[in-house]
Amino acid sequence: MNLSEEDIEQCQRAFNDLDDRGEGEIMADDLEIALEMVGLKQKPHKVHKLISEIDDGNRGRIKFKEFLGLYAKLKYAGLQDDDQDMIDAFVAMGGNEDTTGNVDAEKLIRIIKNEFELTIDIEGLIKEVDTDGSGVIEFGEFKELLKTNYLQEDENDYP
Numbered sequence: 001m002n003l004s005e006e007d008i009e010q011c012q013r014a015f016n017d018l019d020d021r022g023e024g025e026i027m028a029d030d031l032e033i034a035l036e037m038v039g040l041k042q043k044p045h046k047v048h049k050l051i052s053e054i055d056d057g058n059r060g061r062i063k064f065k066e067f068l069g070l071y072a073k074l075k076y077a078g079l080q081d082d083d084q085d086m087i088d089a090f091v092a093m094g095g096n097e098d099t100t101g102n103v104d105a106e107k108l109i110r111i112i113k114n115e116f117e118l119t120i121d122i123e124g125l126i127k128e129v130d131t132d133g134s135g136v137i138e139f140g141e142f143k144e145l146l147k148t149n150y151l152q153e154d155e156n157d158y159p
Helices: 005-018 028-037 044-054 064-075 083-092 105-115 122-129 139-147 152-157
Strands: 025-027 061-063
Touching: 005 025, 005 028, 005 064, 025 028, 028 044, 028 061, 028 064, 044 064, 061 064, 083 139, 105 122, 122 139
Parallel strands: none
Antiparallel strands: 025 061
């Protein structure tokens, strides 16, 4: 998938904020911060692995092109054919085909309760996945929401 103009601009802003010398490179140690700034928070051990993959020659510096490639790789990691159903659902709820955009949480609650007549605690589930508290559900959050096993808590109620 190609990155949207919005993705590229978001990456450029984060990268520029950390490019303290204005040379089109960031310190490898700043990669974790840069990824967090673009919504792709990674565990420290994963960041070290990513640095080793893109920091040619162990220079300790990462160019914007390398950062952008890594962003694309991480953003679309795990998107396979079976994920197309999830993307289709995201689009049906108001998101974009390239997984940008978002779904209004209130709209999602209304559809789950009124149209599907489900009795799950959708508000609670949304609160759990909407980690930034924006009231809108981005694709990563939407994907997490759909993977939530909302019956898990009730399993002990049944023999």
